[in-house]
Amino acid sequence: xxxxxxxxxxxxxxxxxxxxxxxxxxxxxxxxxxxxxxxxxxxxxxxxxxxxxxxxxxxxxxxxxxxxxxxxxxxxxxxxxxxxxxxxxxxxxxx
Amino acid sequence: xxxxxxxxxxxxxxxxxxxxxxxxxxxxxxxxxxxxxxxxxxxxxxxxxxxxxxxxxxxxxxxxxxxxxxxxxxxxxxxxxxxxxxxxxxxxxxxxxxxxxxxxxxxxxxxxxxxxxxxxxxxxxxxxxxxxxxxxxxxxxxxxxxxxxxxxxxxxxxxxxxxxxxxxxxxxxxxxxxxxxxxxxxxxxxxxxxxxxxxxxxxxxxxxxxxxxxxxxxxxxxxxxxxxxxxxxxxxxxxxxxxxxxxxxxxxxxxxxxxxxxxxxxxxxxx
Ligand SMILES: Nc1ncnc2c1ncn2[C@@H]1O[C@H](COP(=O)(O)OP(=O)(O)O)[C@@H](O)[C@H]1O
Ligand SMILES: [Mg+2]
Numbered sequence: 001x002x003x004x005x006x007x008x009x010x011x012x013x014x015x016x017x018x019x020x021x022x023x024x025x026x027x028x029x030x031x032x033x034x035x036x037x038x039x040x041x042x043x044x045x046x047x048x049x050x051x052x053x054x055x056x057x058x059x060x061x062x063x064x065x066x067x068x069x070x071x072x073x074x075x076x077x078x079x080x081x082x083x084x085x086x087x088x089x090x091x092x093x094x095x
Numbered sequence: 096x097x098x099x100x101x102x103x104x105x106x107x108x109x110x111x112x113x114x115x116x117x118x119x120x121x122x123x124x125x126x127x128x129x130x131x132x133x134x135x136x137x138x139x140x141x142x143x144x145x146x147x148x149x150x151x152x153x154x155x156x157x158x159x160x161x162x163x164x165x166x167x168x169x170x171x172x173x174x175x176x177x178x179x180x181x182x183x184x185x186x187x188x189x190x191x192x193x194x195x196x197x198x199x200x201x202x203x204x205x206x207x208x209x210x211x212x213x214x215x216x217x218x219x220x221x222x223x224x225x226x227x228x229x230x231x232x233x234x235x236x237x238x239x240x241x242x243x244x245x246x247x248x249x250x251x252x253x254x255x256x257x258x259x260x261x262x263x264x265x266x267x268x269x270x271x272x273x274x275x276x277x278x279x280x281x282x283x284x285x286x287x288x289x290x291x292x293x294x295x296x297x298x299x300x301x302x303x304x305x306x307x308x309x310x311x312x313x314x315x316x317x318x319x320x321x322x323x324x325x326x327x328x329x330x331x332x333x334x335x336x337x338x339x340x341x342x343x344x345x346x347x348x349x350x351x352x353x354x355x356x357x358x359x360x361x362x363x364x365x366x
Contacts, residue, residue, distance in 0.1 A: 002280065003360060005280075016280035016281060018284065022291070025244055025247055026291065029291065032252060072254075072293045
């Protein structure tokens with residue numbers, strides 16, 4: 001974000017179009033580079049959330065699984081705030 | 096016989112970003128700097144390189160006849176009258192696309208390598224067969240793009256493909272740069288594009304009406320010794336290719352008045 005973007009925000013104006021272009025490109029390239037279709041990505045997200053919620057109680061509303069890209073490397077980034085771990089987790093391992 | 100011929104593919108993904116214009120101008124600029132240079136029109140579907148170089152009326156044979164062995168390479172090469180270090184190998188009939196294979200491109204390029212220091216290949220748009228044939232014959236590549244979302248996205252796709260084919264180095268030329276629009280942050284900046292594509296910048300070319308004038312005449316800007324903005328950019332790129340250390344033009348550093356300073360301040364990235 002540039003100084004102008006911040007000023008625009010304070011003045012209630014739109015972001016500059018270069019900023020928007022940058023953000024849109026980063027998002028679309030993360031997808032292009034991973035070669036994942038939006039449907040597959042959605043399915044993967046759902047399954048990841050399912051698996052994770054077997055072990056910990058997560059705040060799904062605040063959680064996010066997304067693709068990010070930098071230096072031609074694409075990363076799957078999951079940010080899932082944990083409410084608490086579920087008691088079943090350990091018992092499964094012990095038995 | 097040139098032993099260390101540099102074979103360079105000039106490609107973009109998206110059409111209309113300035114590949115052919117760059118090929119013509121770099122070809123002439125390199126030739127003027129004393130390098131024996133061949134430009135190969137590999138855009139068999141929509142050939143234009145002959146027109147930009149003003150050589151359209153001097154074509155007798157093309158790459159097609161060379162491949163069919165119905166003429167020798169030197170019969171097909173069109174030497175530029177004012178710049179004899181430059182020769183064009185014209186594209187054949189668009190129907191060549193039906194039968195041309197990677198091996199054919201490799202054969203042509205290897206024939207050219209015997210005689211020239213540089214072989215610049217003007218690549219067709221897209222990522223289909225025409226592109227793949229051309230890629231198979233090259234060692235290095237220049238990606239041409241514009242500071243626009245669609246051109247950058249397509250460039251990214253092509254860079255991925257060049258990486259898989261082991262083409263190296265791949266460098267970037269950012270064409271049609273408008274410093275005023277960048278200053279008002281209504282155009283992606285040079286840094287934005289190099290960051291996103293993660294490529295080294297070979298150079299940028301300013302938006303310049305003279306490009307159109309020179310195209311009308313069939314005389315590339317680098318031929319006429321023009322001092323227009325794009326002409327300077329093209330010859331700087333050619334000199335960098337030859338290993339000269341020419342500083343990059345920084346559009347945001349153009350101008351030193353109060354207004355320019357303010358504009359620059361507003362471009363400061365906070366996070
Ligand atoms: N730096 C520039 N300034 C202004 N016009 C340009 C510039 N570079 C290219 N053009 C114009 O853009 C159009 C497409 O260029 P061209 O070289 O044919 O692209 P490509 O070969 O990638 O399809 C042409 O009309 C050309 O004159
Ligand atoms: Mg072209």
